[in-house]
Amino acid sequence: MIQKVIDVCTRVEGHGNVKIYIQNDEISNVEFEILAFRGFENILIGKKLSDVPKIVSRICGLCHASQTIVSCKSIEEMYNIKVNQQSVLVRRLLMAGELLKSHSMHYFFQSFPDLLNIFKIYTKPIDIYDLIKYNPQLTSHIYEIIKIGNDIDKLFGGRSIHAITPIPGGVIYRPSRNRIIIVEKYFLRVLSNLEWIIKNFIDLFSKFNPPEDFVIPNVNFLSLSNNKSYDRYDGILTIKKGLAEYQDFRLEEYIDYFDKDPTIRGIDFTDKNHNYLVGPISRNQVVESYGSDEISGYLSLFDEKWRNNILYASFLNLIEMYVESQNSLKILEDPILKSTIPLPNLKSIISREGIGVVEAPRGSLIHHYRINKRNVLKEAKLFIATEINIALINNMISNYARKLYEKKDLNKVKKEIQKIIRAFDPCISCATH
Amino acid sequence: MKLKILIASLTSCSGCISSVLSSDIFPQFLERIKLSYFPFISDENKIEECDIALIEGCISMDSQIELLKDIRNNAKKVYALGTCAAFGGILSLSEKKKAGAISDVVQIDGIIPGCPPPLKLIGNCLIRLIENKEIKLSEKNLCSSCPLRGNNNIPFEKPVNKLNPSNDELTIFNEKSNCFLDNGILCLGPITREGCDHICIEQGIPCEGCLGPVSKDYTSNLINFLSLINLSKDLTKYKGIFYRFSKPKIGW
Ligand code: SF4
Ligand code: SF4
Ligand code: SF4
Numbered sequence: 005m006i007q008k009v010i011d012v013c014t015r016v017e018g019h020g021n022v023k024i025y026i027q028n029d030e031i032s033n034v035e036f037e038i039l040a041f042r043g044f045e046n047i048l049i050g051k052k053l054s055d056v057p058k059i060v061s062r063i064c065g066l067c068h069a070s071q072t073i074v075s076c077k078s079i080e081e082m083y084n085i086k087v088n089q090q091s092v093l094v095r096r097l098l099m100a101g102e103l104l105k106s107h108s109m110h111y112f113f114q115s116f117p118d119l120l121n122i123f124k125i126y127t128k129p130i131d132i133y134d135l136i137k138y139n140p141q142l143t144s145h146i147y148e149i150i151k152i153g154n155d156i157d158k159l160f161g162g163r164s165i166h167a168i169t170p171i172p173g174g175v176i177y178r179p180s181r182n183r184i185i186i187v188e189k190y191f192l193r194v195l196s197n198l199e200w201i202i203k204n205f206i207d208l209f210s211k212f213n214p215p216e217d218f219v220i221p222n223v224n225f226l227s228l229s230n231n232k233s234y235d236r237y238d239g240i241l242t243i244k245k246g247l248a249e250y251q252d253f254r255l256e257e258y259i260d261y262f263d264k265d266p267t268i269r270g271i272d273f274t275d276k277n278h279n280y281l282v283g284p285i286s287r288n289q290v291v292e293s294y295g296s297d298e299i300s301g302y303l304s305l306f307d308e309k310w311r312n313n314i315l316y317a318s319f320l321n322l323i324e325m326y327v328e329s330q331n332s333l334k335i336l337e338d339p340i341l342k343s344t345i346p347l348p349n350l351k352s353i354i355s356r357e358g359i360g361v362v363e364a365p366r367g368s369l370i371h372h373y374r375i376n377k378r379n380v381l382k383e384a385k386l387f388i389a390t391e392i393n394i395a396l397i398n399n400m401i402s403n404y405a406r407k408l409y410e411k412k413d414l415n416k417v418k419k420e421i422q423k424i425i426r427a428f429d430p431c432i433s434c435a436t437h
Numbered sequence: 438m439k440l441k442i443l444i445a446s447l448t449s450c451s452g453c454i455s456s457v458l459s460s461d462i463f464p465q466f467l468e469r470i471k472l473s474y475f476p477f478i479s480d481e482n483k484i485e486e487c488d489i490a491l492i493e494g495c496i497s498m499d500s501q502i503e504l505l506k507d508i509r510n511n512a513k514k515v516y517a518l519g520t521c522a523a524f525g526g527i528l529s530l531s532e533k534k535k536a537g538a539i540s541d542v543v544q545i546d547g548i549i550p551g552c553p554p555p556l557k558l559i560g561n562c563l564i565r566l567i568e569n570k571e572i573k574l575s576e577k578n579l580c581s582s583c584p585l586r587g588n589n590n591i592p593f594e595k596p597v598n599k600l601n602p603s604n605d606e607l608t609i610f611n612e613k614s615n616c617f618l619d620n621g622i623l624c625l626g627p628i629t630r631e632g633c634d635h636i637c638i639e640q641g642i643p644c645e646g647c648l649g650p651v652s653k654d655y656t657s658n659l660i661n662f663l664s665l666i667n668l669s670k671d672l673t674k675y676k677g678i679f680y681r682f683s684k685p686k687i688g689w
Contacts (some may be wrong), residue, residue, distance in 0.1 A: 014479065015477070015478060017451050017475075017477065019446070021631075031608045040497055040532060041530070042528055051677050052675065055601075055677050059527065062526075062552065064452050065450040065453070065455045065456070066451060066452075109458065110457070115534065132479045133468070150459050151461065153459075160554075162637065162639070162640040163636055164456070165455065165553045166452060166552060166553065168642050169640055171601075171607075173604045176607055347604040349605050417441040433449065435448045436448075
C-alpha cells in the first residue's frame with residue numbers, strides 16, 4: 005500500500021504542497037505540487053494583440069515586467085518590427101528594477117534564514133521578527149533595495165507592478181532629466197548596499213562546504229547569452245550540457261526539446277533522461293562573462309563545490325543585482341535616453357505567429373502566440389521558468405527525502421526538503437498560470 | 438496590546454502582497470502590529486484569532502471557501518486586498534475557471550481596490566488599520582479629477598471604436614489632449630473609482646478599470662456604461678473588456 009502525506013510549503017511565493025509517497029516504510033517519491041491552475045493560455049484565446057501584454061502581466065506580481073516584455077517581443081515578431089534603441093534601454097531598466105525587488109525579497113525572506121540554519125549559525129526556528137532583528141543593517145539594506153526596485157519600475161513603468169508603459173512596438177517614454185538623476189542615485193545606493201550584503205554573505209558562508217544533498221545532478225543548463233555575455237533581454241538561448249558542451253537552443257523549433265498542451269498544466273520534455281535547469285545558476289554556467297571586474301573577484305571566492313550547488317543561487321542573486329545596477333548606470337548615461345523618439349506604428353502583420361524569449365529573474369521565459377484571420381490570438385503557449393525546473397526539483401527532493409527518512413522522522417523530512425524547494429526560488433504564481 | 442494581523446492569498450499573482458511588502462510604511466507597520474499569519478514570509482501556518490485579515494486573490498476552487506470561512510470566523514475584520522479579492526479580478530476573463538470575489542462567500546468589512554492597489558492607497562489603509570479606523574475610499578469616479586477632462590462634459594455620444602491609441606497617436610499625447618472618449622478610444626474612467634492618480638491616463642493609455650466601480654457591482658456598472666456610449670460592433674463583442682476584472686456573480 006502506498007501512503008500519501010501532504011505538507012504545505014511555507015515561505016514560498018504562492019501556494020505549494022509537497023506530496024510524500026511512502027511504501028513499505030520507505031519513501032518512494034516526493035512531488036512538489038502546485039494547486040491552483042489559472043489557465044492564462046486559455047484566457048488569451050480571442051484577445052487582441054494590443055491587449056495581450058497587459059493581461060499576461062497579471063500572471064505574476066514578481067516578474068510582471070518580464071512577462072509583459074516577452075509578450076511585446078513575441079508580438080513584435082509578428083509585425084516584424086525592430087524596437088528602437090531607446091525602448092530597449094527602458095525595457096532593460098524595467099527588468100533591472102524587477103530583478104532588484106524579486107531577488108532581494110527572495111534572498112531575505114526565503115534563502116537567508118535557511119542558510120543560517122543549514123550552516124548551523126542560527127539553529128532555533130526563525131520567525132519574521134527574529135529575522136528583521138537578526139542583523140538590523142542587513143534588514144535595512146535589503147529593505148531599501150526592495151523599495152528602490154519598486155520605485156524604479158514605477159518611474160519607468162508608470163506603475164510599480166503591472167507596468168503600463170511597455171507596449172508592442174516599444175515603451176511609452178518621455179525623457180526627464182529629473183527622473184534620470186533620481187534613478188542614478190538609486191542605483192548607486194543599491195551598489196553600496198550590495199557591497200555590504202555580498203561581504204556579509206562571504207563572511208558568513210564562504211568558509212563552509214555546501215551540503216551534498218543540495219548538489220545539482222547532471223542537468224541541461226538553459227539560459228540566454230549574448231555573445232557569451234550576461235544579458236536577460238537579448239541574445240540566443242543556449243544549452244550547456246555537462247562541463248563544457250554548448251549547444252544553441254533552436255527557439256523556433258522548441259518542440260524538439262519540450263512542448264506542452266496549453267489546456268493542462270506542465271511541460272513535456274522530449275529527452276526524459278535529462279532535466280533542465282533555468283535561473284541564476286544556469287545563467288552563471290552558460291554565460292562566460294558578467295562584464296564586471298568586481299564580480300570576478302567575488303566569484304573567485306567560491307569553488308566548484310559551490311558552483312554546482314543549488315544554494316549558490318542565493319549568492320548569484322546578489323551578484324546579478326550588482327551587475328544589473330552597474331549596467332543600468334551605464335544605460336542612464338546613454339544620450340539616447342534624452343531624446344524624443346517616436347514609436348513605430350503597428351501596420352501589417354507579416355507572420356501569423358511569434359515567439360519571444362527573455363530571462364525573467366527566475367529563468368528563461370518563452371511565449372509563443374498564433375493568431376487567426378481576425379488577428380486575435382487563437383493559441384498561446386507559455387513556458388515559464390518554475391515549470392521548467394519542477395522535474396529537477398522533484399528529482400532532488402525525492403533523493404533527499406529517501407535519505408533523510410532512514411531515521412524515520414517524517415517531520416524532519418518535511419522541514420528539510422522545503423529548503424531545497426525554496427533554494428530554487430519557485431514562483432508558484434507563474435507556475436500556476 | 439498590538440493588533441494581530443493575518444495576510445493570506447487565494448488565487449492571485451502575489452502582486453498585492455508584494456505591494457504591501459514594498460510600501461514605505463511596511464517596516465513601521467510590522468513593528469506596530471503582530472503578524473500572526475503571512476505564509477509568504479513566515480513559517481507560521483495556523484490560522485488563529487486575529488483582529489484584521491487582509492485577503493489577496495480570488496476564489497477559484499471550492500477548497501478555498503473553507504479557508505476563507507475559517508479566517509472569517511477568526512478575524513474581527515476582513516478586508517479584500519486588491520481587485521481579485523474585491524471583484525474576482527483578471528481570472529474573470531477565463532471561460533473555464535470560476536473567479537469569485539471573497540464577498541461571494543463571507544461578509545467583508547471593506548476593500549482596498551486596484552490591480553495592484555496604488556502604493557499610496559495601501560499606505561493610507563495600513564495606517565488607518567493600525568489606528569483601528571475604517572478604510573476610507575473616494576466616492577468619486579476617475580473623470581471627476583481627470584487632467585484630460587477640463588470643464589467639459591464626458592462625450593458619451595462620440596463613436597468609440599478603439600481599445601488603445603495607436604503608437605503614433607501616443608507620441609503626440611500631452612496635457613492638452615482630449616478625453617479618450619472624444620478620440621474614439623474606450624476609457625472606463627466614468628465607472629472607475631478615483632484613487633490611482635490617473636496613472637494610466639498620464640502615460641497616454643486609457644483606464645481599464647482596475648480600481649473597480651464606486652458602487653458595489655462591477656458588471657452592472659459596465660453594462661450601463663457600455664450601453665450609454667456609442668461602442669463599435671467589434672468592441673461590443675470583445676470579451677476582453679467586459680470580463681476584464683469581474684464577471685456576474687455565481688453560486689458556490
Ligand atoms: S489584484 Fe492584480 S495585482 Fe492583485 S493579486 Fe490580483 S492580479 Fe495580482
Ligand atoms: S473618460 Fe477617461 S479620459 Fe475621459 S475624462 Fe474620464 S477618465 Fe478622463
Ligand atoms: S487609470 Fe484605471 S486602470 Fe489605470 S491604474 Fe487607474 S484605475 Fe487602474
